Amino acid sequence: MKIFFHYSVVGFSNSYLIGGENGGDAVLVDPGIMDIELLNMVEENGYYIKYILLTHRHAAHTDGIRTIRKIYDAEVYANNMSVTDVSVHSVADGEHFTLGNLEITALQVPGHSTDSLVYRIGSCLFTGDALFCGRIGPTTSVLSRSLLMRSILEKLIGLDENCLIFPGHGPPSTLKAEKFFNPDLLLAMQHHEPQ
Numbered sequence: 001m002k003i004f005f006h007y008s009v010v011g012f013s014n015s016y017l018i019g020g021e022n023g024g025d026a027v028l029v030d031p032g033i034m035d036i037e038l039l040n041m042v043e044e045n046g047y048y049i050k051y052i053l054l055t056h057r058h059a060a061h062t063d064g065i066r067t068i069r070k071i072y073d074a075e076v077y078a079n080n081m082s083v084t085d086v087s088v089h090s091v092a093d094g095e096h097f098t099l100g101n102l103e104i105t106a107l108q109v110p111g112h113s114t115d116s117l118v119y120r121i122g123s124c125l126f127t128g129d130a131l132f133c134g135r136i137g138p139t140t141s142v143l144s145r146s147l148l149m150r151s152i153l154e155k156l157i158g159l160d161e162n163c164l165i166f167p168g169h170g171p172p173s174t175l176k177a178e179k180f181f182n183p184d185l186l187l188a189m190q191h192h193e194p195q
Helices: 038-044 065-071 144-153 175-181 185-190
Strands: 002-009 013-019 025-030 049-053 073-077 088-090 096-099 102-108 118-120 123-128 165-166
Touching: 002 038, 013 038, 013 049, 013 165, 038 049, 049 065, 102 144, 144 185, 175 185
Parallel strands: 025 049, 049 073, 073 088, 123 165
Antiparallel strands: 002 013, 013 025, 096 102, 102 118, 118 123
């Protein structure tokens, strides 16, 4: 499996292209924009965008879908059926599914938005706006922040600490680094009672 990173100045967001070693069908996570740089990355590496995974419905992670679907016949997967004006395959919390040769697990992590998902593919977590390097995602209320923190603690922190984190904004990280250095998580883990 290869992972390619694309940064968009529109929304300052990250997209990730995931495919096999030798090209072929690929998955694109959170296409905030479809620009010439992303198109060149796809084409020059011999990929075809067959699947799109959306971590949540915000424009910085979805605005590229219409353009992509004019070029590629991509299927869209998300937790929110009304995320775009195209047909969406609904993904539920804890659902395991296969796209091409990739085994994927979806974990619902609400708080930043009600439809937020984290996708686990092997030892990689595509966290959208739930968990960033050094902080948790932004929320609109104390209740939303509490919900996001609880979701992270219950669904992500117990995973293999060597999992790589690929966030919707900012640099990548690992669960281990976040457990040791993320001030939001450090404080929450001190007060969290395991279920």
